[in-house]
């Protein structure tokens with residue numbers, strides 16, 4: 001496994017009878033570290049914890065997939081087994097070349113109550129912390145980088161690890177009854193699934209720090225007001241309304257939707273120069289292509305929509 005290592009060396013030199021001690025810090029960014037566990041090893045470890053599953057269904061007609069966290073006895077808390085399931089589902093979505101979007105939700109109108117506290121107790125070792133953070137951060141990084149438009153539909157509670165999963169998506173839609181909170185501090189923990197990084201990206205440094213330090217649980221309307229949520233929908237028809245909200249965002253050909261998502265996520269996550277370089281390569285399949293020619297032939301006049309959407 002690749003690992004960034006910091007090496008500190010001390011040099012002592014004598015100059016005009018004075019001893020000068022200098023320290024240099026070298027970043028050895030590409031060393032291999034065989035002490036790091038493989039993902040296969042972590043999979044076996046996590047599989048030993050708990051019940052529950054994650055269900056993936058893909059609709060080839062609409063290009064929309066749904067991912068459902070399912071552990072009803074524990075308010076859809078994420079067990080070790082579910083961590084494994086989640087990664088398998090993301091891998092499946094990575095292979096889906098004609099999809100446009102994925103909606104994440106929890107079984108029975110509750111998003112997720114975080115990591116399974118029985119897992120937190122049982123795996124409360126240094127090894128457990130390292131295995132879980134490596135696995136979940138990588139899994140959620142891959143979710144974030146999918147070329148699909150990802151939407152978390154928050155119904156009921158999304159707290160702790162549930163909040164970390166939610167902020168891994170491009171968009172957050174809250175049902176009226178949603179309650180969202182980074183409650184880690186209250187649990188004597190800090191987010192390690194990438195939640196802090198993604199939260200700061202979504203709402204900015206000061207609001208994120210406030211949220212982390214207070215462990216406050218926000219209601220749906222507050223999620224909207226602080227810019228965490230992108231839309232609020234009525235709880236009774238939350239899925240249908242989320243689909244309606246999503247519809248204009250995935251109206252174009254799947255290749256266009258995916259290319260735009262890829263460009264935006266590269267910009268958000270890569271350096272400015274890397275992003276510009278990558279963006280330059282994106283046009284080749286489209287320029288002079290069928291979709292482009294069809295659009296040119298329509299002599300489209302681009303005007304504001306009537307409903308302001």
Ligand SMILES: CCC(=O)SCCNC(=O)CCNC(=O)[C@H](O)C(C)(C)COP(=O)(O)OP(=O)(O)OC[C@H]1O[C@@H](n2cnc3c(N)ncnc32)[C@H](O)[C@@H]1OP(=O)(O)O
Nearest residue numbers: 073074075077113114115116117118157159160161162187
């Ligand atoms: C990555 C770091 C993390 O995620 S740390 C974990 C952060 N999460 C928590 O601390 C969740 C604590 N749970 C709660 O606050 C409440 O259960 C919430 C989610 C608000 C739901 O309340 P309410 O609707 O009244 O249900 P309840 O408390 O009666 O719970 C029903 C049964 O589910 C269980 N449950 C709930 N959450 C978890 C969890 N995260 N892990 C394991 N079990 C959980 C409850 O213990 C309860 O079980 P039982 O029916 O009493 O056997």
